[in-house]
Amino acid sequence: MTGSLLQVDDLHVRFPVSGGGLLGTGRRTLYAVNGISFELGKGECLSIVGESGCGKSTTALSILGLQAPTSGTIRYRGQPLTGPGAPGRMQRAKAVQMVFQDPYASLNPRQSIRASLAAPLRLHGIKSASEISDRIEAMLIDVGLKPEQASRYPHEFSGGQRQRIGIARALILEPEIVVLDEPVSALDVSIRAQIINLLLDLQEKLGLSYLMISHDLSVVEHMSDRVLVMFFGQVVEEGGWRQIFETPAHPYTRRLIGAIPDPEIAMSGQPKAKRFHDAQLPAGRGFGSDGSPAPDVFAAPTPSELVEIADSHRVRLSVAA
């Protein structure tokens, strides 16, 4: 892909866990992420969707350098972000930043907003006080706050304002990639709309690339360019937002979309499956059915492959078959 900023290739993350016996004997391996590969283009919003425990957050943490991958490579502009020769935290911080789910827990209550925003600038070698305050002022205006609010503390802000501060904190070093971990799920409906609008405006204005982790599929449909659907550590389907939402091919994707309570569909009374045009499935190959048992996270996943069923729309063949 042209202009690909971030390349993740065959990422695996495994955790050793104790077997749970009385003496903690019998260590087992939890297969959290099993061979994820994707690319994130410049200015693109890629969403990873899936249920709790599917490995979407672990994938994001690996990209941020907070979780070392077991194997696989992550490249930023062609440079490896993991393994030997990887850049340190300082360089990585200029490339990738994160907006957290909970705007209450992710700000230091003892620091004023100015102090929270100034610290990364200072760490990255900006000495002049006037430049620091100029950048903080501009950043606060960008996220829809007033510059004079900088001297306040987190508890003086509402949930929506705190999430704006969280976004300002992530953007202050001008990263190219922002990881959004459930950016609006902790917010009230009316504030949710404001933050979604703000994120889309900032993306356009600053040319940001978003990697969004979410289980809220209506938000994902609204914001994404491309979508990865994860299930037990693997990508089961990937494609453009239209392909995923209009012609979902994998049964799991269909189940996820079908599970969303939607006012209009609930009212019309028609089964949601009717909305799907049948995607072109490769003939003769089995896809996992709804009734198949959940895979065991402690067993190495059976090798299976992603097949391309349309331009850049890929589906994993049945894990169970």
Add this chain to the structure above:
Amino acid sequence: MTAPLLDIKELKLDVSAGRSLLPILKGVSFQIMPGEAYGLVGESGSGKSVTSLAVMGLLKRPLRVSGGEVVFKGQNLLALPKREMRRLRGNRVAMIFQEPMTALNPLSTVGRQIAEMFVLHQGKDWGEAMKLAVDALASVRVPNPDRRATNYPHQMSGGLRQRVMIAMALACNPDLLIADEPTTALDVTVQAEVLRLIKELCAARGTAVLFISHDLGVIASVCQRVGVMYAGCLVEENDTALLFSDPRHEYTRGLLGALPRLGSRSLHGRQRLVDIDSIIADRSKLTETRFIAPRRDEGGKP
């Protein structure tokens, strides 16, 4: 004409902050018919949860009722002695909460916690009650109910715990089930299962539901009638289909436009979401107008 099962009349609640009283509910009135699923929707702080707590008689200081009536099957619950209220609660009116882990006792098996309902409210002995508890678990489609009954809450997933809560709430076949954000903490696919369970069980038993949620989609898929709460007032009430197809209150329209709708991007392209604060200049004026549509037919159809 059927009498409503629950008739809330001009309910007013205050919280005392120092010397002054702050109004929390400013005269909320609505009725729930027998067997009807009624949804209350609104943002945090709109007063939907305290309304349900008032019905359950679980208000704690500094909250207090300052006016109105909560009439349940002809009895004003607010005037009921504590002992009578305790007999009613869990038996005729039951509640399921948002976070099942904090609502269940971590030190007791789930079977025992369900069995307690039968012992307390129906005077069964423990042996029989435990058998009924296993049946109750089976009725909420918990796999291997006899083995699961011996589990402690921490040994179960969030979805299973919520099923246990439902089993416990429906154990005594209550007339009214209050569900306060019962699926907010769950994954979408689990949420869909739990909602279907609540809907089917209550329809089969003729249990009326007061369903509280901030999620309009969840409300639409469960309830026949919806009330929209804002700042302690019920600002709009209508049959679910009409409320969604023809919202009349400015605030309801704002709420509906603030949500990304599944499928709307394919149909209309990416529309900017409605920012309620930008279309409604002064939120304090919102409660001056109220649109309460009369019921088209008396009695709820499950």
